Amino acid sequence: MKKRAGKSVSAAYARFRAAYDKNRSLGLCVSGDGRKVPSPKNALCATCASSKRKNRSKRLAEGRCLACNQIHDGSGVKCNDCKQRHLAFRFGLSVEECKSLFAESKCSVCDSKDVMLVIDHDHDNGAIRGVICKQCNIALGGARDNVETLRRLIEYLSDPPAQRIIGRVAVKRYVGPGRGVKRHEGARSKVRKKRENK
Numbered sequence: 001m002k003k004r005a006g007k008s009v010s011a012a013y014a015r016f017r018a019a020y021d022k023n024r025s026l027g028l029c030v031s032g033d034g035r036k037v038p039s040p041k042n043a044l045c046a047t048c049a050s051s052k053r054k055n056r057s058k059r060l061a062e063g064r065c066l067a068c069n070q071i072h073d074g075s076g077v078k079c080n081d082c083k084q085r086h087l088a089f090r091f092g093l094s095v096e097e098c099k100s101l102f103a104e105s106k107c108s109v110c111d112s113k114d115v116m117l118v119i120d121h122d123h124d125n126g127a128i129r130g131v132i133c134k135q136c137n138i139a140l141g142g143a144r145d146n147v148e149t150l151r152r153l154i155e156y157l158s159d160p161p162a163q164r165i166i167g168r169v170a171v172k173r174y175v176g177p178g179r180g181v182k183r184h185e186g187a188r189s190k191v192r193k194k195r196e197n198k
């Protein structure tokens with residue numbers, strides 16, 4: 001259960017929450033209809049869960065946003081405004097701040113456009129660092145955000161130790177069923193190829 005630490009909640013919400021918690025602890029449907037829930041995992045009885053599902057499908061079929069109930073023409077279960085609000089909220093930003101971070105619609109590290117962009121944050125303190133592409137975000141995660149590791153990766157790429165140790169460039173072969181033995185032709189991921197063609 002999420003604590004709303006330091007936030008005052010409305011009296012109506014407090015009443016709703018108290019009833020919810022009470023029903024939950026008694027193993028009853030939180031809608032307050034007095035029915036038992038099918039398992040400790042469920043918060044709703046089978047009847048309420050089914051009508052909730054039906055209501056959800058109906059609203060989706062009508063093209064309504066599940067958050068604000070307005071009919072929208074975007075894709076997904078939420079309208080674009082609600083998606084933005086939710087994203088901004090999750091990262092502790094105002095909607096305006098969030099928009100300005102995405103304004104350039106490119107990765108702050110590799111400048112890629114037309115790729116999936118994510119909001120990157122410092123895992124130690126949660127501080128938002130910037131908007132970067134998924135691949136750069138994975139690279140940072142792989143290096144565990146460690147500046148020294150990243151520096152050493154550059155050194156490693158600039159002077160691959162295997163070449164020093166064996167005194168030549170050995171090239172990886174692709175060996176697989178039905179493929180025979182193929183020499184490496186500089187296979188690169190689709191994303192990297194796409195980027196380098198820009």
Ligand SMILES: [Zn+2]
Nearest residue numbers: 029033045048
């Ligand atoms: Zn119920």
Ligand SMILES: [Zn+2]
Nearest residue numbers: 065068079082
């Ligand atoms: Zn909405």
Ligand SMILES: [Zn+2]
Nearest residue numbers: 107110133136
């Ligand atoms: Zn990038």
